[in-house]
Amino acid sequence: MIGAPSFREWTDFPLRRALSTTTGLHCEFDNDATAAAIGEYWLGATAGYTSYASVYMGSGIGAGIVMDGTIYQGVSSNVGEIGHVSVDANGLPCSCGNIGCLELYASPQVVVAQAADAVARGELMLPLTGIVSEDFAAIGTAANDGDPVALQLIGRSADYVASAVISMVNLLDLQLVVLAGSAFATAGSFYVDAISSALDKRAMARAIHRVEVRMSVNGNDAAALGAATLVLQDRLSPRTLRSVSIA
Numbered sequence: 633m634i635g636a637p638s639f640r641e642w643t644d645f646p647l648r649r650a651l652s653t654t655t656g657l658h659c660e661f662d663n664d665a666t667a668a669a670i671g672e673y674w675l676g677a678t679a680g681y682t683s684y685a686s687v688y689m690g691s692g693i694g695a696g697i698v699m700d701g702t703i704y705q706g707v708s709s710n711v712g713e714i715g716h717v718s719v720d721a722n723g724l725p726c727s728c729g730n731i732g733c734l735e736l737y738a739s740p741q742v743v744v745a746q747a748a749d750a751v752a753r754g755e756l757m758l759p760l761t762g763i764v765s766e767d768f769a770a771i772g773t774a775a776n777d778g779d780p781v782a783l784q785l786i787g788r789s790a791d792y793v794a795s796a797v798i799s800m801v802n803l804l805d806l807q808l809v810v811l812a813g814s815a816f817a818t819a820g821s822f823y824v825d826a827i828s829s830a831l832d833k834r835a836m837a838r839a840i841h842r843v844e845v846r847m848s849v850n851g852n853d854a855a856a857l858g859a860a861t862l863v864l865q866d867r868l869s870p871r872t873l874r875s876v877s878i879a
């Protein structure tokens with residue numbers, strides 16, 4: 633592991649070698665968003681697309697990127713850090729060193745903190761547990777039930793994610809964006825709608841081609857299933873998805 637912002641204590645720890653030594657097995661290693669993007673291909677959601685990204689939202693927000701049928705891994709597998717794209721140049725300082733990062737405005741942790749404030753003010757009736765994933769799911773459920781405060785909280789997060797996705801699409805000229813990860817399990821439809829609508833109105837190439845936005849076929853297990861397909865990817869089609877993908 634070279635360096636994940638949320639796991640600083642693991643920086644430079646030789647995880648792949650340690651796992652291989654302990655298990656006696658060959659181990660493949662990649663970040664959750666890239667694994668989700670590869671899994672999306674192997675499990676059949678990207679037929680017909682050669683340039684796409686998975687946006688993966690769990691504790692953080694990342695993206696896995698496939699360009700012209702090839703997985704883009706950068707120089708250190710720290711590719712697709714969309715959560716650390718600045719959405720406010722005059723915004724809050726982030727632990728990564730940048731300013732105004734998407735995660736500071738749109739992550740489940742931030743939405744849950746905003747919900748806790750709303751509960752404290754008596755504006756939102758929600759029994760929060762203190763476990764971010766459960767509380768974020770509860771906010772998503774409340775939004776699905778039409779609670780106006782929950783809708784506002786999820787809507788604001790989705791608008792920020794949409795802004796960052798537009799930047800990514802404008803940079804890479806993608807055909808498809810797949811939303812994966814546990815955070816999209818209950819609130820995913822709001823994010824699909826917000827991102828899709830924003831791309832239709834604001835993406836640079838919108839007059840030339842539409843960018844489709846959809847939920848992952850792998851649901852909560854997108855990263856785990858994707859990780860399981862890393863071995864297939866490594867053995868059958870290293871780096872490229874094109875050779876076995878679209879005719």
Ligand SMILES: [Zn+2]
Pocket residue numbers: 715716717726727728729730731733
């Ligand atoms: Zn950051």
